[in-house]
Amino acid sequence: xxxxxxxxxxxxxxxxxxxxxxxxxxxxxxxxxxxxxxxxxxxxxxxxxxxxxxxxxxxxxxxxxxxxxxxxxxxxxxxxxxxxxxxxxxxxxxxxxxxxxxxxxxxxxxxxxxxxxxxxxxxxxxxxxxxxxxxxxxxxxxxxxxxxxxxxxxxxxxxxxxxxxxxxxxxxxxxxxxxxxxxxxxxxxxxxxxxxxxxxxxxxxxxxxxxxxxxxxxxxxxxxxxxxxxxxxxxxxxxxxxxxxxxxxxxxxxxxxxxxxxxxxxxxxxxxxxxxxxxxxxxxxxxxxxxxxxxxxxxxxxxxxxxxxxxxxxxxxxxxxxxxxxxxxxxxxxxxxxxxxxxxxxxxxxxxxxxxxxxxxxxxxxxxxxxxxxxxxxxxxxxxxxxxxxxxxxxxxxxxxxxxxxxxxxxxxxxxxxxxxxxxxxxxxxxxxxxxxxxxxxxx
Amino acid sequence: xxxxxxxxxxxxxxxxxxxxxxxxxxxxxxxxxxxxxxxxxxxxxxxxxxxxxxxxxxxxxxxxxxxxxxxxxxxxxxxxxxxxxxxxxxxxxxxxxxxxxxxxxxxxxxxxxxxxxxxxxxxxxxxxxxxxxxxxxxxxxxxxxxxxxxxxxxxxxxxxxxxxxxxxxxxxxxxxxxxxxxxxxxxxxxxxxxxxxxxxxxxxxxxxxxxxxxxxxxxxxxxxxxxxxxxxxxxxxxxxxxxxxxxxxxxxxxxxxxxxxxxxxxxxxxxxxxxxxxxxxxxxxxxxxxxxxxxxxxxxxxxxxxxxxxxxxxxxxxxxxxxxxxxxxxxxxxxxxxx
Numbered sequence: 182x183x184x185x186x187x188x189x190x191x192x193x194x195x196x197x198x199x200x201x202x203x204x205x206x207x208x209x210x211x212x213x214x215x216x217x218x219x220x221x222x223x224x225x226x227x228x229x230x231x232x233x234x235x236x237x238x239x240x241x242x243x244x245x246x247x248x249x250x251x252x253x254x255x256x257x258x259x260x261x262x263x264x265x266x267x268x269x270x271x272x273x274x275x276x277x278x279x280x281x282x283x284x285x286x287x288x289x290x291x292x293x294x295x296x297x298x299x300x301x302x303x304x305x306x307x308x309x310x311x312x313x314x315x316x317x318x319x320x321x322x323x324x325x326x327x328x329x330x331x332x333x334x335x336x337x338x339x340x341x342x343x344x345x346x347x348x349x350x351x352x353x354x355x356x357x358x359x360x361x362x363x364x365x366x367x368x369x370x371x372x373x374x375x376x377x378x379x380x381x382x383x384x385x386x387x388x389x390x391x392x393x394x395x396x397x398x399x400x401x402x403x404x405x406x407x408x409x410x411x412x413x414x415x416x417x418x419x420x421x422x423x424x425x426x427x428x429x430x431x432x433x434x435x436x437x438x439x440x441x442x443x444x445x446x447x448x449x450x451x452x453x454x455x456x457x458x459x460x461x462x463x464x465x466x467x468x469x470x471x472x473x474x475x476x477x478x479x480x481x482x483x484x485x486x487x488x489x490x491x492x493x494x495x496x497x498x499x500x501x502x503x504x505x506x507x508x509x510x511x512x513x514x515x516x517x518x519x520x521x522x523x524x525x526x527x528x529x530x531x532x533x534x535x536x537x538x539x540x541x542x543x544x545x546x547x548x549x550x551x552x553x554x555x556x557x558x559x560x561x562x563x564x565x566x567x568x569x570x571x572x573x574x575x576x577x578x579x580x581x582x583x584x585x586x587x588x589x590x591x592x593x594x595x596x597x598x599x600x601x602x603x604x605x606x607x608x609x610x611x612x613x614x615x616x617x618x619x620x621x622x623x624x625x
Numbered sequence: 626x627x628x629x630x631x632x633x634x635x636x637x638x639x640x641x642x643x644x645x646x647x648x649x650x651x652x653x654x655x656x657x658x659x660x661x662x663x664x665x666x667x668x669x670x671x672x673x674x675x676x677x678x679x680x681x682x683x684x685x686x687x688x689x690x691x692x693x694x695x696x697x698x699x700x701x702x703x704x705x706x707x708x709x710x711x712x713x714x715x716x717x718x719x720x721x722x723x724x725x726x727x728x729x730x731x732x733x734x735x736x737x738x739x740x741x742x743x744x745x746x747x748x749x750x751x752x753x754x755x756x757x758x759x760x761x762x763x764x765x766x767x768x769x770x771x772x773x774x775x776x777x778x779x780x781x782x783x784x785x786x787x788x789x790x791x792x793x794x795x796x797x798x799x800x801x802x803x804x805x806x807x808x809x810x811x812x813x814x815x816x817x818x819x820x821x822x823x824x825x826x827x828x829x830x831x832x833x834x835x836x837x838x839x840x841x842x843x844x845x846x847x848x849x850x851x852x853x854x855x856x857x858x859x860x861x862x863x864x865x866x867x868x869x870x871x872x873x874x875x876x877x878x879x880x881x882x883x884x885x886x887x888x889x890x891x892x893x894x895x896x897x898x899x900x901x902x903x904x905x906x907x908x909x910x911x912x913x914x915x916x917x918x919x920x921x922x923x924x925x926x927x928x929x930x931x932x933x934x935x936x937x938x939x940x941x942x943x944x945x946x947x948x949x950x951x952x953x954x955x956x957x958x959x960x961x962x963x964x
Binding site: 251254269270272273276279280283284285388389490492 | 654655663664665666668671672674675678679
């Protein structure tokens with residue numbers, strides 16, 4: 182856990198440095214689309230008191246000065262499949278975002294949607310010697326959490342303290358200065374596949390950029406798509422991407438669970454391509470222009486020209502009804518939602534006080550999805566668009582950009598992570614003694 | 626799924642029959658499109674692009690490079706002597722042509738308020754021959770030179786429309802004559818030299834002052850002469866003593882010694898004494914007022930002798946020594962000027 186601590190701290194310092202310089206890029210590497218926002222941090226002084234703009238959780242500090250998105254390459258299921266291709270895609274998107282912004286960007290914060298995330302809830306408890314919670318005790322109780330075996334090659338992406346309890350008083354967000362004899366904490370840890378994360382880091386380094394932070398795409402799209410009340414009362418955000426479907430569960434403004442299903446909108450397109458015997462691009466066009474989930478009688482009469490460039494006149498002039506297209510799409514969407522339902526069951530979503538479900542991501546734009554999801558997942562379903570942030574162009578306000586926007590929000594207002602607290606003093610001492618011992622052994 | 630079966634009944638029963646086409650009328654196969662270029666920038670292009678976005682580099686390219694090129698071209702072009710001469714000649718020609726336009730020519734000079742001597746001097750001072758361009762006449766410099774003439778107090782120079790150089794001169798008014806070792810000079814009321822005079826008779830109306838450094842205290846001398854009032858007809862002049870105080874010289878070799886500070890008050894006091902006791906009409910050659918607490922009047926020889934005679938003492942001779950009564954029989958008696 183120690184290396185992780187150091188690595189995450191280095192990344193946090195890089196982020197602070199970038200914020201001081203004022204320009205930072207946010208990179209959402211998805212399976213079908215890669216989006217980049219260039220953020221300019223002007224500091225809180227750009228609005229006066231009389232403008233009626235408060236701190237707004239850091240959202241008034243920055244504005245978007247450059248956006249670009251392009252087709253993603255070499256990605257599968259939210260993971261990097263062909264390194265060189267992905268690197269080219271990152272180069273393309275960063276160059277065009279820089280061109281729009283007119284400034285050079287050196288620091289980038291990325292999010293990773295796949296890489297098999299796994300959520301763990303950890304609990305720790307310490308006795309308070311001074312009868313009061315000191316600054317050091319918070320770090321100690323976090324360090325005392327019992328860490329399960331994550332498995333080989335797993336890396337911790339998020340480790341957020343969710344809840345503190347002093348003696349019997351639970352639900353504290355800031356336990357400092359509380360009087361009591363025992364301090365307990367709950368921590369949510371999200372681990373991902375280390376090699377997949379390493380590939381991402383490597384790709385970004387190859388583009389001459391400094392990585393200033395990594396976040397989970399399911400988490401950040403929840404930040405962008407859920408409104409504050411939903412985060413407080415409890416809600417699940419379902420990010421329907423093209424390669425993965427991310428699920429994150431929030432309560433009391435903390436993420437308590439995140440997962441991703443390796444199934445997404447890409448499969449729907451593949452189904453259409455296979456079922457209608459059209460090319461992949463034609464299938465994508467059919468899905469986005471004519472797709473739907475609820476067939477009505479009118480859809481039987483609405484004929485769609487398939488089009489295509491096969492060169493065979495008969496093949497290119499075929500027509501199908503919209504009901505046929507819906508018939509292909511619906512089972513696949515149902516399958517996706519079933520998997521989401523399983524994930525939510527595993528997370529114990531049924532026991533949450535408020536079972537709000539928010540659908541976002543590019544896949545949430547399929548007409549009729551809210552009705553289908555309401556039937557399959559629960560009654561409280563809405564389609565969520567990402568929060569509006571300053572300077573964002575209109576074409577980047579679609580639900581497909583919610584993870585990029587959430588990443589920008591997270592950059593402006595970072596969540597406390599375990600490594601943001603000072604390391605307990607005893608661990609420091611052990612580390613330095615170990616280093617001294619090693620140095621003596623190597624030199625004498 | 627209708628539409629998937631190409632030659633099924635859906636197609637056959639359609640209202641529109643398949644178009645009749647002959648084999649040669651088939652559309653030509655599409656020309657093989659060139660493989661699409663990779664939209665991603667190469668590593669080199671990406672790095673160059675990022676380098677160009679550096680502020681320093683941008684400024685260098687957008688400002689530095691054009692400036693350097695312009696300087697280079699100008700330098701190469703100017704390195705040839707003939708071109709340089711042509712360029713300077715052309716510029717000079719243009720400047721000449723503009724300066725010598727009809728509107729800028731000065732044809733005549735009018736001088737107001739100057740005596741003939743000053744008028745002549747002023748005309749001689751003009752650095753160029755008229756008509757000349759107004760660009761060649763530096764009015765500020767000319768004014769400074771004119772002001773160096775002693776007789777001129779102020780001069781107002783301006784070039785009026787229609788090519789007239791107008792000079793309005795205020796001459797200095799002589800207020801006092803100053804006699805010094807090298808001759809006589811006319812001074813104005815501030816003590817500035819106006820002109821030299823050959824003799825005192827040139828300006829009999831002006832009072833005369835003398836002595837070293839008298840010109841530096843002309844205002845005070847004028848004030849003293851103004852204050853003289855009743856004794857004005859008797860004044861011969863003022864003499865500066867030791868460059869610090871004035872002596873008022875009257876006729877009959879009378880002298881009033883005034884102090885360095887408060888000379889005016891001292892003079893008024895002397896006039897008051899004169900008015901009260903006709904002091905200056907008596908045989909008192911020197912009235913010494915240098916110490917205000919102790920005014921001293923020196924008696925003349927005749928007055929002293931009159932007193933001595935009354936006392937029955939021997940009289941004094943011109944050398945100030947008592948005359949031996951034995952010898953006194955021989956010389957002729959006193960001429961009897963008893964003041």
